[in-house]
Amino acid sequence: MSASVGTLAQASGDIEATGPNGPLRGTMIMPASDAPVILMIPGSGPTDQDGNSPLGIRAAPYRLLAEGLAEQGIGSVRIDKRGMFRSQGAVPDANAVTIADYVHDTDAWIRSIRARTGAQCVWLLGHSEGGLVALAAAGKVDHLCGLILIATAGRPLGNVLKEQLRANPANAPFLNAADQAIDELSAGRYVNTAELQPALTPLFNPAVQGFLISIFALDPAVLAANTILPILILQGQRDLQVSVADAERLQAAAHATLVTLPDTNHVLKQVTSDEPGANLATYAAADLALAPGVVDAISRFVKTP
Numbered sequence: 068m069s070a071s072v073g074t075l076a077q078a079s080g081d082i083e084a085t086g087p088n089g090p091l092r093g094t095m096i097m098p099a100s101d102a103p104v105i106l107m108i109p110g111s112g113p114t115d116q117d118g119n120s121p122l123g124i125r126a127a128p129y130r131l132l133a134e135g136l137a138e139q140g141i142g143s144v145r146i147d148k149r150g151m152f153r154s155q156g157a158v159p160d161a162n163a164v165t166i167a168d169y170v171h172d173t174d175a176w177i178r179s180i181r182a183r184t185g186a187q188c189v190w191l192l193g194h195s196e197g198g199l200v201a202l203a204a205a206g207k208v209d210h211l212c213g214l215i216l217i218a219t220a221g222r223p224l225g226n227v228l229k230e231q232l233r234a235n236p237a238n239a240p241f242l243n244a245a246d247q248a249i250d251e252l253s254a255g256r257y258v259n260t261a262e263l264q265p266a267l268t269p270l271f272n273p274a275v276q277g278f279l280i281s282i283f284a285l286d287p288a289v290l291a292a293n294t295i296l297p298i299l300i301l302q303g304q305r306d307l308q309v310s311v312a313d314a315e316r317l318q319a320a321a322h323a324t325l326v327t328l329p330d331t332n333h334v335l336k337q338v339t340s341d342e343p344g345a346n347l348a349t350y351a352a353a354d355l356a357l358a359p360g361v362v363d364a365i366s367r368f369v370k371t372p
Contacts (some may be wrong), residue, residue: 195309302336
């Protein structure tokens, strides 16, 4: 074991923040006591602190990112969301959540990190849906250094969902009904799933409709335009879920720094093929390193005066 790896292992450890009914839990890596600190906000669904999911994602992008940043002298905290994994005791129902709740948790994490490290400010890194949480938090949470938005949509999520549904020809019979449901939720109204085709019921599960209403109401570009913090937008050119056009829309709204990475996909792995199967195969590849340039782009941004 190298000296640097040993040092990182010693500096790693559990960290907690105050949750509604119990602790929020995460893992901190601090390569030095005065290192800048990044709080990583996970993407959608049951995504754990490493960026993995029981839905088949085992790429561990957040763990690999934390380790890579530590090698460059940057600390991090990666977290389990309220009601999930090690933060399961924070709330009784992980689905009963809104973007405002995640912003509240972000504030709790910033307080905990500053108390633990003495940092004057903390960087927020949001991946995918986590980027929207970071943008929503920017105007409501104090002591932020800046935002790092990775694979973050530049349009309202309802529009993105419509586009994703249209990308699969098998969804053609359900598109009109799906559009109507998305429009209702975007307007703040719940949808009666008994009136939907069974194929759409999981997507518009009543248990998550409150969350969908809260996230469909956001326009990421408007949030970015109203943010005075420094912003880095990092976007892979082979991302099957979020497009470079989304990143460009965010950049134009915020006059942010935009870095596009060739041959990089949604879970920050290198993909050189246009074949979707090859892209998706990396979602289960924890042993595959992060794509070149990911860590360096973030490090340069954080370290720039």
